[in-house]
Amino acid sequence: MSMKMVDDENEQKKKILEAEEFYQKGLVYGKESDADGAIECWQKTVDLNPNHFEGWYNLGNVYDIGKGDLERAIECWNKALELKPDDVDVLHNMGNAYREHKDYDKAIESYKKIVGLNSEDPKGWNNMANAYRGKSEIDQAIECWKKALEIKPDKYETWYNLGITYKELGEFDLAIDCCQKIFERYPNSYEVKRLLNAINEEKESA
The missing domain is CATH 1.25.40.10 (Tetratricopeptide repeat domain)
Structure with a gap:
C-alpha cells in the first residue's frame, strides 16, 4: 500500500471520528431543545461522513420539529433513506410531517410504503386512516382503522x-x-x- 493510500485512509478515519464527536454533541443540544446547536453539529456530522444515517435522520427531525422547515426535513430524511431505504422510523416521520402540513397525498404515500414493508404495522394503518380522514375520504379511512384494529x-x-x-x-x-x-x-x-x-x-x- 502506498503512502498516499495510507494517508487517505487515516484522513478518512479521522473524519469519521470527528463526525461521531459532532453527532454526540448534537444529541446534547437536542436534549436541551437547542435546535440551532443541534443543526450545526449534525450538519458537520454529515459533511464529514455523508454515510452517517443517524446524522441525516436526526437532522431531518430537528428541521421538522425544531424549525418547522418541512422542505429541509424531507431533504435530510431522503438522504437517510438512501442509506436505509426500508427504515420505517424515517417513513413514519415523513408521513407525519406531510400530514401536519396537510399534504395528505404524500403522507399516504409514505404510510403505504410502511405497510408495504410490514402489513402488520398498526401505526402505519392508523396514520394512513388519519390522512384519508384529512382528505375527507372517509370510506378509505374506516378501512384503514379496521385494519389497524385487526392487528392491535x-x-x-x-x-x-x-x-x-x-x-x-x-x-x-x-x-x-x-x-x-x-x-x-x-x-x-x-x-x-x-x-x-x-x-x-x-x-x-x-
Whole structure:
C-alpha cells in the first residue's frame, strides 16, 4: 500500500471520528431543545461522513420539529433513506410531517410504503386512516382503522377516532360499539363517557 493510500485512509478515519464527536454533541443540544446547536453539529456530522444515517435522520427531525422547515426535513430524511431505504422510523416521520402540513397525498404515500414493508404495522394503518380522514375520504379511512384494529385491537386512539367518525356519519350504533370496546379496557375514561353521551343525544334527536 502506498503512502498516499495510507494517508487517505487515516484522513478518512479521522473524519469519521470527528463526525461521531459532532453527532454526540448534537444529541446534547437536542436534549436541551437547542435546535440551532443541534443543526450545526449534525450538519458537520454529515459533511464529514455523508454515510452517517443517524446524522441525516436526526437532522431531518430537528428541521421538522425544531424549525418547522418541512422542505429541509424531507431533504435530510431522503438522504437517510438512501442509506436505509426500508427504515420505517424515517417513513413514519415523513408521513407525519406531510400530514401536519396537510399534504395528505404524500403522507399516504409514505404510510403505504410502511405497510408495504410490514402489513402488520398498526401505526402505519392508523396514520394512513388519519390522512384519508384529512382528505375527507372517509370510506378509505374506516378501512384503514379496521385494519389497524385487526392487528392491535386494544388501541384506544383508533377505536376513539372510528367512534367519532361513525357518529359524524350518523352510524350511531356502530359509534356506540366503538365506545364499548374502549370501556372494556379503559372503563373510567371520561373522554369516552362524554363521547358516548353525545352519541346518545344525537341518536335520540335523529
